[in-house]
Amino acid sequence: MDELDELLNLFNRVVKNLYDFTAPADKQIERLKGFAVADEIASDFSDISMKYVKILFENEWITGEQYQDFLNIDKKLHQMSKTNKDIWDENALKNAEEWKECRDMGLEILKSLGY
Secondary structure: OOHHHHHHHHHHHHHHHHHHHHOOHHHHHHHOOOOOHHHHHHHHHHHHHHHHHHHHHHOOOOOHHHHHHHHHHHHHHHHHHHHOHHHHOHHHHHHOHHHHHHHHHHHHHHHHOOO
């Protein structure tokens, strides 16, 4: 696999993760049944996608502004984990304003990427 294929693969994985991240809570819960859903969603974003996003930014596949948008979501997720332990259950995933803001921020990135 050459570098171009690898970058395309990373880009596609990031887009898929964004679709999962921004999906309605009911769909997220259904998809991740048996897991701590909110934890999984945050972990997929912060621990996996952010590594790929950094590589994409370094290779000029995303703009500085898009990279900053990813960093802003990552920062928000970290703040949520420090300030509110109640935000990590399925009820909060459905109803908490913080999760709505995260989804909205993710949707803005998807739009900026042309999706």
